[in-house]
Amino acid sequence: MVVQILLAVAGLVVLTFAADHLVLGSSRLAKRIRISPVVVGVVVIGLGTSAPEFLVSGVAAARGDTGLAVGNIAGSNILNLTLVLGIAALAGSVAVTSQVIRREVPLAVGAVVLFSFLAWAGLRPITGAALAVTGVGAIFLLLGWARQGRSNEEIADDAVEFTHAAAQIDVPVAPSRLPAWFEPIRATLGLAGVLAGAQLLVSNASAIAEDLGVPQVIIGFTLVALGTSLPELVTTVQAQRRGESDLVVGNLFGSNLFNSLIGGAVVGFASGSAAPARAAVALSVTMILTAGLAWVLLRRGLALTRVEALALLAAYALTMPLLLST
Template identity: 90%
Template sequence: MVFQILLAAAGLVVLTFAADHLVLGSSRLAERIRISPVVVGVVVIGLGTSAPEFLVSGVAAARGDTDLAVGNIAGSNILNLTLILGVAALAGSVVVTSQVIRREVPLAVGAVVLFAFLAWAGLSPVTGAVLAAAGAGVVLLLLRWASQGRGNQELADDAVEFTHANATVDVPVTLSRLPGWFEPVRAILGLAGVLAGAQLLVANASAIATDLGVPQVIIGFTLVALGTSLPELVTTVQAQRRGESDLVVGNLFGSNLFNSLIGGAVVGFASGSASPGKAAVALSVAMILTAGLAWALLGRGLILTRVEAVALLAAYALTMPLLLSA
């Protein structure tokens, strides 16, 4: 048991650092081939930062651990808008613009609702195709908004700033001195590391659940979801310290958007028709209610105070007994 816990932790470490290099390498490669910074910001960075969630869930579903796969996505969706958003609001008031509340946030909540209903019905190749089509439509819509909106230049600047920053653990060479082949290799090795870390984490998390006699969905909802959401937590805390509240909200709701549509599609295709991934009614309801709660609190005055942060943290604490009783 102790050995399996250590291996799961090792998988989580590999996953976290490999995802960092996957996103950075992909972003720099996109910049080198002259892809618009807006496209890099919405697609490459947006999808890349959610890669740990849907790759872990995809590996789990392909192994037949569909409960763990669904639990990971559902747990990440709930955790993002309760625990992580609550921690950010405890550090300081989260203030957002009306444009974010009118456009991106409802889109993300709609994606969570769609995923919740389809996960309750069963994630199969058919429902996976529905989620994939919705995901493609959402990406096109986000790109259209980004290219037309007033935040276009800000998004482009954020993408450029990200691509010129270093990874958490990086090579001690300046960006200008790196050879041209380095970033594609970084991206490929990052992807390989994410897949290896996901396999290590899922295999040992599944074994831990079996040894403890705990349902896989519980392990996915807690241990795995918390681990794969660590990048969002770090990004959120850093953005909140810089006073970039819109980035905090956009990152968390955006993560739920991609988790639900792209992650759900990956689980559906990997599960197959014979053993579709399913979420219990309580878990689906919890996803919808927590997303609605975060939306309502933010939309009430375009600000999230410390009192409301406590309400979000309490909502996260209440989801566990709800799940256990399902």
């Protein structure tokens, strides 16, 4: 058991390190071949930062550990809008523009609702295809919004700042001194590292669940989801310290959108028709309720207070006994 826990932690470390370099390598490569900063910000960075959830759940589903696969995505969706958002609001008021509340947030909530229903019905190739098509449509919609007026400039600035930054776990080296051929190698090695870390994490998390005699969905919802959501937690805390509340909200709801649509599609394709991945009614309802709660609290005054932050943290604390009772 101790060895399996250590190996799972090692897999998580490799996953986090490799995902960081996958996103940076892909972003810088896209910039070098003159892809629009808006595309880099919305697609490359947005999808890349959710790579740990996609690949961990995809690997788990391909291994037949469907409970772990669904639990990871569901847990990340719930954790992002309760624990992570609550921690950010405790550090300071999280304000958001009415435009984000009217457009991006409802789109993300709709994605969570769709994933919840399809996960309850069973994620298989046909539902995976439906989620993939919806995900592509959502990406084009986000790109269209991003190109309009002020948001285009903000996303472009964020993308340029990100691609000029050093990796969070990397030794700080000025990117301008790196040769052009290094970025595709960085991205390729990052992808390989994410796959290896995901395999290490999933195999040992599955073994831990079996040894403890608990359902895989519980391990996926707690340990695996918390681990794969660490990048969102770090990014959120950093953005909140800089006073970029819109970035906090956009990062968390955007993560849920990509998790639900693209991550759900990956799980559906990897599961196959014979053994579809399913979510219990309680888990599906909890995903919808937590997304709705965060949306309602933000709509009230376009900001989250510390009292409301405590409500979100309490909501996260209540999810575990609810799932254990099912």
